[in-house]
Amino acid sequence: MGKITLYGIDGSPPVRSVLLTLKALNLPFEYKVVNLLAGEHMTPEFLKMNPLHTVPTLDDNGFYIGDSHAINAYLVSKYGKTDILYPQELQYRAIVDQRLFYNASVALPSLRAILKQVLFLNELNIPKEKIDALAEVYTTLELYLKDQTYVAGNMQTIADFHFISVITTATVFLEVDRSTYPKLAAWLERAKSLPYYEEANGKGVAGIIGLIKSKDPKIV
Ligand SMILES: N[C@@H](CCC(=O)N[C@@H](CS)C(=O)NCC(=O)O)C(=O)O
Numbered sequence: 001m002g003k004i005t006l007y008g009i010d011g012s013p014p015v016r017s018v019l020l021t022l023k024a025l026n027l028p029f030e031y032k033v034v035n036l037l038a039g040e041h042m043t044p045e046f047l048k049m050n051p052l053h054t055v056p057t058l059d060d061n062g063f064y065i066g067d068s069h070a071i072n073a074y075l076v077s078k079y080g081k082t083d084i085l086y087p088q089e090l091q092y093r094a095i096v097d098q099r100l101f102y103n104a105s106v107a108l109p110s111l112r113a114i115l116k117q118v119l120f121l122n123e124l125n126i127p128k129e130k131i132d133a134l135a136e137v138y139t140t141l142e143l144y145l146k147d148q149t150y151v152a153g154n155m156q157t158i159a160d161f162h163f164i165s166v167i168t169t170a171t172v173f174l175e176v177d178r179s180t181y182p183k184l185a186a187w188l189e190r191a192k193s194l195p196y197y198e199e200a201n202g203k204g205v206a207g208i209i210g211l212i213k214s215k216d217p218k219i220v
Contacts, residue, residue, distance in 0.1 A: 001079075002062070005059040006031050007034050009033055010203065014162070020164065021076065021158055023196035024085060024196070099163075106137065111170050114126055114131075115212075118217050124217040128219055128220065138184055145186075146183060168188070169205055
């Protein structure tokens with residue numbers, strides 16, 4: 001097995017979804033922190049690996065791939081001892097893919113819109129519509145979890161890892177209220193009991209939530 005290097009920063013939800021996958025697969029890897037606020041993702045060296053200048057970016061022994069969804073699917077397909085995290089059976093995979101595309105196109109962007117305004121633009125009045133967009137994501141996940149333990153069925157998949165990283169971050173703006181979202185709240189508790197949860201997601205979430213709270217944003 002060649003060397004795996006993950007470029008990222010703990011505050012980033014998509015980076016944490018890859019950390020969860022690497023830990024679940026028990027893969028050795030080097031973690032290189034890319035300080036976005038210092039522009040380290042805009043250097044010629046980084047742009048050579050990923051012209052879209054985003055973290056996470058994976059270097060698998062000289063093969064470079066960006067986008068957390070593509071990275072996690074690749075890692076399980078290449079290194080998984082089983083296919084449970086990203087099933088090969090066509091229809092099951094289609095359901096997992098649908099969840100991944102929903103995260104990439106709706107859930108993650110709705111959180112990123114708020115993170116960008118608070119952390120990068122320092123605009124601390126968050127329009128209520130942005131919080132409503134997060135609430136819609138919670139409602140969708142509650143629906144996915146209605147009759148099953150995980151978002152794509154009764155086994156945990158990489159789709160859960162993506163939503164774990166997004167929802168645990170989003171709670172700083174919108175609590176997962178147990179009476180409104182009982183299934184989502186229970187799923188979140190299950191996620192937090194993963195043996196590698198704290199290292200892969202918990203400490204990164206605590207850091208970014210601390211930073212957001214220190215800015216004291218308001219919902220208007
Ligand atoms: N769809 C991408 C989103 C990655 C992304 O937007 N990452 C942010 C940090 S959370 C980033 O690198 N932003 C810097 C930039 O876009 O220049 C993924 O899932 O990896």
